[in-house]
Amino acid sequence: MPHISRRHLLSTAAALGVAASLPSPMLANTQAKFVRKNAFHPDAIPDLKSYRRAVEVMLNLPPDHPHNWYRYAMIHMSDCPHGNWWFFAWHRPFIGYFEQIIREYSGDSNFALPYWDWSAEPKIPPQFFVTPTDPDNPLDPTSGHYYETQADFAADFEPIVKALYASYSPAQKVQLTLRGYPDAASYWASYNNGALEDGILANIATNRALNRWNTADYKIDYQNPDLVDLTAQQTPWGRPVPAKTNVEPSKIRTGIKAPDFAMPASGASQSVYFNSPISANHHMFTGSAEIEGFPHNTTHNFLGNAMQSLMSPVDPIFFLHHCNVDRLWDVWEQRQRNLGLSTQPLTGDQQAFYSEEFLFYIDVAGQPVTGRTTAKDAMEIAPFDYSYTPGTGSELIGAPLSRVVTANFTAVEEAAPIAAGSVSLAKGALNPALTEELALTANSLTNEGLPNAEAARDYLATVTFIPPASAGSLVYELYVAPGNSEAVPGNADTVLGGTFEFFGMRGAKHSHHADPLHITYNITDAVQALNAQGLLEKDTELSFAVVTQSNEVGGLEAAAEATQMRDGQLLGVSVASI
Numbered sequence: 001m002p003h004i005s006r007r008h009l010l011s012t013a014a015a016l017g018v019a020a021s022l023p024s025p026m027l028a029n030t031q032a033k034f035v036r037k038n039a040f041h042p043d044a045i046p047d048l049k050s051y052r053r054a055v056e057v058m059l060n061l062p063p064d065h066p067h068n069w070y071r072y073a074m075i076h077m078s079d080c081p082h083g084n085w086w087f088f089a090w091h092r093p094f095i096g097y098f099e100q101i102i103r104e105y106s107g108d109s110n111f112a113l114p115y116w117d118w119s120a121e122p123k124i125p126p127q128f129f130v131t132p133t134d135p136d137n138p139l140d141p142t143s144g145h146y147y148e149t150q151a152d153f154a155a156d157f158e159p160i161v162k163a164l165y166a167s168y169s170p171a172q173k174v175q176l177t178l179r180g181y182p183d184a185a186s187y188w189a190s191y192n193n194g195a196l197e198d199g200i201l202a203n204i205a206t207n208r209a210l211n212r213w214n215t216a217d218y219k220i221d222y223q224n225p226d227l228v229d230l231t232a233q234q235t236p237w238g239r240p241v242p243a244k245t246n247v248e249p250s251k252i253r254t255g256i257k258a259p260d261f262a263m264p265a266s267g268a269s270q271s272v273y274f275n276s277p278i279s280a281n282h283h284m285f286t287g288s289a290e291i292e293g294f295p296h297n298t299t300h301n302f303l304g305n306a307m308q309s310l311m312s313p314v315d316p317i318f319f320l321h322h323c324n325v326d327r328l329w330d331v332w333e334q335r336q337r338n339l340g341l342s343t344q345p346l347t348g349d350q351q352a353f354y355s356e357e358f359l360f361y362i363d364v365a366g367q368p369v370t371g372r373t374t375a376k377d378a379m380e381i382a383p384f385d386y387s388y389t390p391g392t393g394s395e396l397i398g399a400p401l402s403r404v405v406t407a408n409f410t411a412v413e414e415a416a417p418i419a420a421g422s423v424s425l426a427k428g429a430l431n432p433a434l435t436e437e438l439a440l441t442a443n444s445l446t447n448e449g450l451p452n453a454e455a456a457r458d459y460l461a462t463v464t465f466i467p468p469a470s471a472g473s474l475v476y477e478l479y480v481a482p483g484n485s486e487a488v489p490g491n492a493d494t495v496l497g498g499t500f501e502f503f504g505m506r507g508a509k510h511s512h513h514a515d516p517l518h519i520t521y522n523i524t525d526a527v528q529a530l531n532a533q534g535l536l537e538k539d540t541e542l543s544f545a546v547v548t549q550s551n552e553v554g555g556l557e558a559a560a561e562a563t564q565m566r567d568g569q570l571l572g573v574s575v576a577s578i
């Protein structure tokens with residue numbers, strides 16, 4: 001248990017007014033040529049048929065064809081940013097060019113990529129499963145269209161991958177070196193065994209993976225398409241799988257209400273951010289904002305197998321998953337424009353953001369994309385000419401700006417180590433402004449316990465910590481308690497605030513992570529639960545505990561990982577009401 005000798009308290013509050021900023025000169029509401037629809041809506045059925053046709057064509061292209069199905073996924077493996085402020089921007093052209101390629105191979109000139117609104121439908125659409133009457137469905141990676149073993153994949157792709165590396169430009173090799181692939185051998189290793197111990201495609205034929213923790217008891221298939229079955233599903237440490245919790249509409253709402261693009265490089269401002277934190281290049285992990293860190297990461301990891309690795313685009317559901325992620329960014333951008341708020345990074349940070357180069361996209365002609373390779377270019381929807389039908393979060397486009405109230409809690413002065421199974425604490429007093437917000441929450445709940453949409457406030461806790469060496473193999477649970485007692489999991493007054501896990505870092509040793517990470521949890525439910533128990537009063541304290549749990553599944557050696565763990569350190573928690 002942690003030892004707390006002294007705590008240092010820093011509490012500040014700021015009610016932010018509407019920051020004046022120029023609305024984008026681009027006119028909204030222009031009619032887009034292609035409409036991306038909810039995959040569960042009947043209007044999307046023709047698109048899903050076209051998708052299936054084109055995916056089969058791409059699966060059958062030879063490995064040396066740039067549009068071969070696995071080759072397109074390799075773009076993601078080579079270059080995708082996760083856990084930094086380029087996450088949304090990079091994926092926009094990645095699925096945009098893909099959509100054009102599908103349009104070509106399907107022969108459907110109206111094709112638009114459907115989106116999987118997991119908040120509205122926390123289950124995989126039925127078109128993505130093999131069934132007894134449709135055993136050959138190419139949209140299901142357990143069908144015969146996919147490599148059955150890593151060895152089969154390697155036999156076809158090792159020479160291709162090594163030749164590809166040799167063909168990359170010096171600028172591309174700089175990017176790959178930043179990513180940890182300084183030569184062809186290390187680059188191939190990332191496909192062969194770098195992502196998951198047994199290779200990215202291990203057991204794909206028998207196991208879409210679906211539920212990486214307990215495959216014997218729960219396998220997602222056409223009879224069981226739910227993102228999670230809370231009654232059957234438990235993590236190895238005995239608590240429910242957070243998949244469904246992390247896609248709830250409330251988790252989406254807090255992301256979209258965030259009034260600022262990303263945490264400023266200066267670190268000075270207190271607000272809530274749509275994008276994950278700033279980083280020096282797009283191959284680094286600096287933390288996660290709400291939408292990337294929770295619904296996005298959890299859905300990837302819960303689906304398992306290819307979907308929990310950087311070769312996740314091998315599973316055709318990937319593109320519908322990321323289409324929804326892109327949709328939520330579009331919703332946020334529309335809302336910001338309506339409010340007269342900026343959709344761009346802060347002025348002082350723009351050059352660093354815009355100039356980042358994304359050099360691995362492949363276009364509809366099978367050629368490397370040139371001329372539109374900066375992050376600034378990547379932000380634009382116009383080249384792909386699409387819009388979205390309304391989905392979860394769209395109701396916020398016209399909703400008023402939420403006032404942001406923040407309070408900072410620093411951790412105890414002594415290092416609060418984070419290691420497997422450990423508990424680390426941060427504690428601090430609620431300031432008056434935040435106390436007022438809690439009273440508002442109480443009022444908004446009096447109507448038969450249901451939050452009033454207008455009055456409801458959301459609560460976010462941004463946890464700042466230096467992660468343990470094996471950060472990628474851990475789950476980070478945040479617990480909240482009134483500060484007159486310490487947050488201790490299992491105590492009556494201690495509530496689970498959220499469960500975070502990394503994406504794409506399983507088994508990775510990120511020893512260069514000396515810099516703190518910032519993970520934003522939505523703790524609205526936890527705050528409301530404490531409030532309902534009458535545990536939150538004016539000037540009461542809050543106590544936070546970060547509890548790490550091993551995230552293991554068969555194939556990775558949990559015990560070995562734990563012994564190699566370098567302790568991390570919890571630095572503090574910043575709470576915002578919005």
Ligand SMILES: [Cu+2]
Nearest residue numbers: 296300312322
């Ligand atoms: Cu993703």
